[in-house]
Amino acid sequence: MSQPAQKQDKKPVYKPRPISGYPEWLPEVRLVEQQWMDDIRNVFESYGFCNVETPSVEELDVLLAKGETDKEIYTLSRLQADPDEDKDARLGLHFDLTVPLARYVAQHFNNLVFPFKRYQIQRVWRGERPQKGRMREFYQADIDVINVDQLPLHFDAELPAIMYRILTGLNIPPIRMQINNRKILVGYLTALGVSDITTTTRVIDKLEKIGEDAVREQLQSEAGLDNTQIDKALELAKINSADASFADAVRALGVTSEMMDEGIAELSFVMEHLQHLPEGAVLADMSVVRGLDYYTGTVYETRFIDDPDYGSICSGGRYDDLAGSYINKKLPGIGISIGFTRLFDRMVDKDLLDTGRKCPSDVLVVLPHEDRRAEVLKTAEELRARGLKVEMFHAASKLKRQLSYAERKGIPYVWFPPFEDGNPHEVKNMEKGVQYNADPSTWLPERGE
């Protein structure tokens, strides 16, 4: 520093531009995003789930423990690293919140109470080539329950109920949750004599995307199924029901399998305990497979009813072995994740957000003359003490200018403290254009604001 009041004489050196794949919102959009996150958090907590945050990074050994190398991991390096230093810097940004959860549970095992019910709302990073709907940095909102040895079926029904409540509270187009149990499909295929279960389920998972003909072709060419097996597999995949009646339809296919029966019983329990949700909220759907290998029971997907092709916005399932890579315990779990930014970005993109205000303020208190500053400050404090969000205008200037500021920021009320001692306070409802006397110790915004 040489001159505190230096002149602005240098030219800009760099014109900032958006970074592809890294979304950023204007304040009025961020205000809605915060409201969404608050709503999600409130529902998670209303079911007693605790919050966890993990560091943005994990050791690469952790990120790669399950052999997943398709997640386009970002690694960190120091810009001015000592030449002999980088060997210890084996850190990468997490690409989901499940790997960090597994590491967290293993690391803090002795300090957690099980069943461990946690939610986690954090950014994750994937170094993908950016394209529409694919982001490099985005929020996920995850909820998981982990237990030791056995995990009660209760949670298989509670988690979708939680997510349904959240999603229908967010002012997004109508959604439906589709639920299946992988034991049904795997037991069924095994009883049919199918040997390559992994490939077969992977192909069936593409039914909606590539259509029946292509699936038939791939089931034959890639998974080695014969025509009878293909017919039977597709018959199963077409079964769905809004209640537990899918069970009869599955059994009517005439295939018997112990594992399949176990899956039917589990899914029936889940569907029965979701019957308090509105009609059409959930669907038992035999076509839902989920690509991820580690799911072993209940699986979930969630789609817009009028826009199913956008794909699942909230997915998950049950897994038998959360943290076997890190700890010698059997830790079964179940989890669902909202692709938060992917969903939010879709609403921004379709102009479906209600973005009125540019700031959280309820009230702007005007400053009529400089010599009323103490009075104005007192009024603002009085309103704040009663829980209102209050800006005090920053400099005495024309009222028109102060009102225009409130208008441009979307502040719904402008407060006029007495311009002279003894006069009453007044408040103006900016939307209605109505102004009236008000007492700062009792006034409240009108209902419905």
Added chain:
Amino acid sequence: MSQPAQKQDKKPVYKPRPISGYPEWLPEVRLVEQQWMDDIRNVFESYGFCNVETPSVEELDVLLAKGETDKEIYTLSRLQADPDEDKDARLGLHFDLTVPLARYVAQHFNNLVFPFKRYQIQRVWRGERPQKGRMREFYQADIDVINVDQLPLHFDAELPAIMYRILTGLNIPPIRMQINNRKILVGYLTALGVSDITTTTRVIDKLEKIGEDAVREQLQSEAGLDNTQIDKALELAKINSADASFADAVRALGVTSEMMDEGIAELSFVMEHLQHLPEGAVLADMSVVRGLDYYTGTVYETRFIDDPDYGSICSGGRYDDLAGSYINKKLPGIGISIGFTRLFDRMVDKDLLDTGRKCPSDVLVVLPHEDRRAEVLKTAEELRARGLKVEMFHAASKLKRQLSYAERKGIPYVWFPPFEDGNPHEVKNMEKGVQYNADPSTWLPERGE
């Protein structure tokens, strides 16, 4: 996937350990951290500040625009990058929230309303060698006001009032904010004939840390001051006052300077408009310099009254030129930042946090028999609908086990729905050990819980 019910037969491959410099909390500590963040956010918003989040990364051109290369920037690389790709991937994690703010304001200039009042609570990263109190990933909570051309002095007084309210609400040891104005020191030194202002202020900034003798020595050897200049400089640095009376003491030193007078007038305004704060809350303190070059007026530091050597936990100041590197506008601003994680970590370290609960639940509803599940679910939903945070026990089992779960999680109330139709509901206050009849449609936790 081959077998949904696979056995746990593989051994752990990796024992997770903490990553140095990346703090992570147990759920009961995170619960308090969330409460802190909520409190901070609520105060920021009660003054009408809007929230902004920027991506975790900026282009390196942006991070390096001010020539700051001492911030140990982390850069990103893709683990499996195409060989010809890395040239475009010039991204680094942000090391503070001011550089992103400058870029944000320049980039979105036409869509913002000025004065632009924003808060930002995000993680920042610095690839420092980890040591006590130095973290590689930590939260900052920043508040800034940016305007075009001129920024009213109003904000110089409002910002410390906001921060004082926040810090005294956080249940931390008593703090005091020290405020100065760099125009006083710079004007004064210039009038004394000091030529190397930058070095001189940098040395004076170390007064508290290295003591008067060392400062004298360095002012001579490094800044080239003579004995008279050194005496005069130290005389100024010793002046402080809880109100605007510092002005008389400064003027009594007999040095005259227009810039100094400007600084005195500004700081007097700030102190006068902070007199509504409790006694001892703020101190006009001529020894406060702040090392950063870009401050040009008011500067702030905040220390624990009983532990000043821990250094400043909340600092900032006024700058003339926020975004001159990115836009051809004069954008003066003022900001203060809480070193959130550094402060929180200190409280964890000193065992000063009140960490009672391991989850947010107010109530655990017990499940006495499997055939009461629907009844229990209904009770839990009824309590939730009234705003309570409610867990339903996940499986019918011995009451002792269910009560023990509540105890270990720190859930304050256990709810007993009727074990048979027609019987009353009961609730148990776990801390007091008292159990009584209660109606789920009207019951509330007792006051003071």
